[in-house]
Amino acid sequence: MTRAALVVRGGWDGHHPVEATDLFVPFLRESGFDVAIETDPQTYADADRMAATDLIVQSVTMSEISQEAVRGLRDAVAAGTGLAGWHGGIADSYRASSDYLQLVGGQFATHPSKHPDEVHGDQSDNYLDYTVELTDLGRGHEIMAGIDDFALHTEQYWVLHDDLNDVLATTTHPVQPYHPWHRPIVSPAVWTRDWGRGRVFVATPGHSPDVLQDANVRTIIERGMLWAARTR
Template sequence: MREALIVWGGWSGHEPEQGARVIAGMLEEEGFSVRLENSTAAFADPAIADLSLIVPIFTMSKIEKEEVANLTRVVEGGVGLGGYHGGMCDAFREAVEYQFMCGGQWVAHPGNIIDYRVNITGRDDPIMAGIDDFDYRSEQYYLHVDPSNEVLATTTFNGDYAPWIDGVVMPVVWKRRHGKGRVFYSSLGHVASEFDVPEMRTIVRRGLLWAAR
């Protein structure tokens, strides 16, 4: 049986515990044995090298050197990493080695909760199979993004809230490699209720399955 670890915590506005339970349910439906922890100390456990998948849901906060060192080491060794929104790519802002692994870091969401369009770019990828462009209401994430990411979906900023970024095309969903590990990320999912959007839920589910070894 494949095993997954979900580590949740940090800023409560992202509803990390609720999101962790949604993700746990998804993975259990796919036959995973799932362990939930709410301390970054879980990342320092050498035993996580034997997992199939790690899902951080831990906005902002701090991570200790030995924790991030072990986490990045096991992903380089082949453990999958997957996550969404600020739970993965607005975590541990001072840990650049963590950001290097994830492939991006949140820097702004102009207008806060707004309506925007998600455009599917990786239509031939199994993660996006059968999914068309869709409208979405949430924070439209502006990220600093690694150019080596394989981008599967984007969004375009219209400049209403920051005129200087009018027309900027920003990755929303990507996958990448970090060493031998597969890394998946989606910027959708400010609060747990967004998993009720079928496209968002399907993308995250498929992405986590792709990341898992």
């Protein structure tokens, strides 16, 4: 039976929403989804369309969303539609909407930068070596099966979050003399969230297509999308 996936992409171009989501469209089709693509989150306000959608994959960094669209998205997930995404496309969307932030369960706060002497004024200023570390919960979860802690060189998201998340992996921001915090900060890197009858999946790695093609990152996102859609 064919299932319906809706990819909503747009917002800040720095996250390459078209190229990034295009990496996963073939996988979704091979997994039995009829894939539709939209560039306006207002589609969430279409109740009939949402009721017929099994999975929403969102890649919209920052941007704005209407109250009607947020309500439609929340209602759809609560009724059983899965919601999945990565990096700023889901964890840094619609900053002015508290209802959206509550639904997703985590909001990008910052990505700490390199030493001031190594800063050049471009995106690479925030590319750090860091480790994604599985939690005990993650080690037993189907999304993370066969995956161990792994290293990345990219933006390391500092995320504001709440306890409704089931955190499958974390990353730790160390103390540096050029930053103002005084102890290591642990942020979720991969989490799931139950919302009504629906499921939410978020992975914070994914700043650029090369990161999304990392074997671990890509596997986690592919499995996360299927998990959110209840096909795993």
